[in-house]
Amino acid sequence: GPAGLECAYTAAQRGHEVHVYEKRDQIGGTLLEARKSPYGDEELFSCIDYQKVQCEKAGVKIHLGKEVTADMIKDELPDSVVLAMGPVYAKGTAPGFDGKNVVNILDVMRGEAKLGENVVVWGNRKPGIGAALMLAKQGKKVTLVGKEKSAGFDINPSFKWRYMIFLRQNNVQAYNDCDIEEIKEGEIMVKTYDGYRFPVKCDTVVVSERRPNDQLKNVVQGEGIELFVIGDALMPRNLSSAVHDGFHIGTRI
Ligand SMILES: Cc1cc2nc3c(=O)[nH]c(=O)nc-3n(C[C@H](O)[C@H](O)[C@H](O)COP(=O)(O)OP(=O)(O)OC[C@H]3O[C@@H](n4cnc5c(N)ncnc54)[C@H](O)[C@@H]3O)c2cc1C
Known part of the structure; x- marks a missing residue:
């Protein structure tokens, strides 16, 4: 590399x-x-x-x-x-991360992963944003869920705002400052760091978190x-x- x-x-x-x-x-x-x-x-x-x-x-x-x-x-x-x-692409520890509906971002980018219609990309740095935009362009309904307080905080500031606009233009819903609490059949449960919980429709979770x-x-x-x-x-x-x-x-x- x-x-x-x-x-x-x-x-x-x-x-x-x-x-x-x-x-x-x-x-x-x-x-x-x-x-x-x-x-x-x-x-x-x-x-x-x-x-x-x-x-x-x-x-x-x-x-x-x-x-x-x-x-x-x-x-x-x-x-x-x-x-x-x-890096190593880190699966989360929440229940459901070992399921067949959880796939690796590199397989997704190569077009080798089987995806449903509602896709959640886990990780809101640039790799996750890149994958989310690619999938939205393919017609998927994409949600970005990530731990960082603001999506794309790792992107050069002069480019970051363009990506925020691209996410909006492609109807990608971004939930920041939160994590996946559980992955179930057809939905995930998101938990924000200030204690709120809400479900998001999801057929496939794409792992973009790295360690x-x-x-x-x-x-x-x-x-x-x-x-x-x-x-x-x-x-x-x-x-x-x-x-x-x-x-x-x-x-x-
Ligand atoms: C979807 C996506 C979008 C991204 N967009 C951006 C962006 O817009 N801007 C940006 O700055 N960064 C972006 N990144 C991140 C960027 O790609 C990485 O930060 C960068 O490639 C890291 O470089 P590296 O050389 O450390 O590792 P890598 O690029 O991961 O290269 C590691 C190499 O080591 C090889 N390897 C591993 N193990 C072995 C082994 N045992 N023997 C031999 N070879 C081995 C691998 O095959 C691989 O070729 C993106 C990443 C992704 C996934």
């Missing part, structure tokens, strides 16, 4: 031998899905196009379709490992290898933070 690629060419420009391992068959990370949101989000991918050229120029070796595993790290014993694996990714950390540390965790794996944020993390660590290794 963008964090790993930025780190890779920055470190390679400084003379390091850098290998990028990507488990999918193409680079781009979550931006492969993010660019499918409407209203110009395909532009996000120009960052990857730039990083790809920089990686080629700096001699970074990119291995596609190769998942990093504990065994691989133990076999190769590199001098440094940078974990830039993106840091701890995978492989213990293995790397256990082998005594220098370790860095960057991008959404460290703390789920956005593209500019991922690029910043990558550059920062690329100059430090």
Whole structure:
């Protein structure tokens, strides 16, 4: 993804031998899905196009379709490992989150999830907003439910208000400062942080909430290898933070 690629060419420009391992068959990370949101989000991918050229120029070796595993790290014993694996999409703990009607945002963006007519997107940061707008454009009746006090608080302020207008124009109802209390057949129960409860019609819940990714950390540390965790794996944020993390660590290794 963008964090790993930025780190890779920055470190390679400084003379390091850098290998990028990507488990999918193409680079781009979550931006492969993010660019499918409407209203110009395909532009996000120009960052990857730039990083790809920089990686080629700096001699970074990119291995596609190769998942990093504990065994691989133990076999190769590199001098440094940078974990830039993106976030974990966190299912909630409320009753019903283990149901078949709860799906992952990346599957939704790829068009691989089965959705009903009334869709609730859980998480009111930019990923949730992007998914909500895409689904509304497909004709779904979409509700956004999120813990943040204001939807899209992670969006650059000069863009945020455009997204608020797009949500209104597409009839996406946003409930902020609240959480899902229970997922039932055909509806969810929403609970606000000041104690109100109300039902929302819902056939499918889309999970867009993210949390840091701890995978492989213990293995790397256990082998005594220098370790860095960057991008959404460290703390789920956005593209500019991922690029910043990558550059920062690329100059430090
Ligand atoms: C729908 C949606 C819309 C978004 N819109 C925006 C937006 O408008 N603006 C913005 O700034 N941000 C947006 N984001 C967030 C942005 O995409 C992320 O913050 C950013 O991609 C994080 O970059 P990253 O490099 O840390 O991780 P990722 O982009 O998640 O990349 C991680 C990569 O690691 C690979 N990987 C994982 N485990 C392994 C392994 N064991 N071995 C090998 N490879 C592995 C994954 O396949 C993936 O390619 C959006 C996200 C979504 C889901």
